Amino acid sequence: VDFQVSCSYIEIYNEEIRDLLQPGVSKDAITIRERGDGVIQLAGIHAARCSNSSELRACLREGCLQRTTGATLMNEQSSR
Numbered sequence: 001v002d003f004q005v006s007c008s009y010i011e012i013y014n015e016e017i018r019d020l021l022q023p024g025v026s027k028d029a030i031t032i033r034e035r036g037d038g039v040i041q042l043a044g045i046h047a048a049r050c051s052n053s054s055e056l057r058a059c060l061r062e063g064c065l066q067r068t069t070g071a072t073l074m075n076e077q078s079s080r
Helices: 053-066
Strands: 005-007 010-013 016-019 031-034 040-043 048-050
Antiparallel strands (some): 005 048, 010 016, 031 040
16 A cells, blocks of 8 residues: 655644744745635645654644744643
8 A cells, every 4th residue: 555644734823824844934925725626725835745653743743843822821831
């Protein structure tokens, strides 16, 4: 069985979309598109190819570190 796994990690914060795997990319480079069949896609986001579970975990860890967080009265690590 052949398969390919890729990982993308985005955040929607203050009505802006951020690519958490390429945080330096301009927010204007990411666009939302709707295909003719109604499927919504994001154009301009990075998709990292992962060949094993360790690479996938590293990709998710990297994206998680880029997330926007802020303290609340309930949780100091709450995503906003």
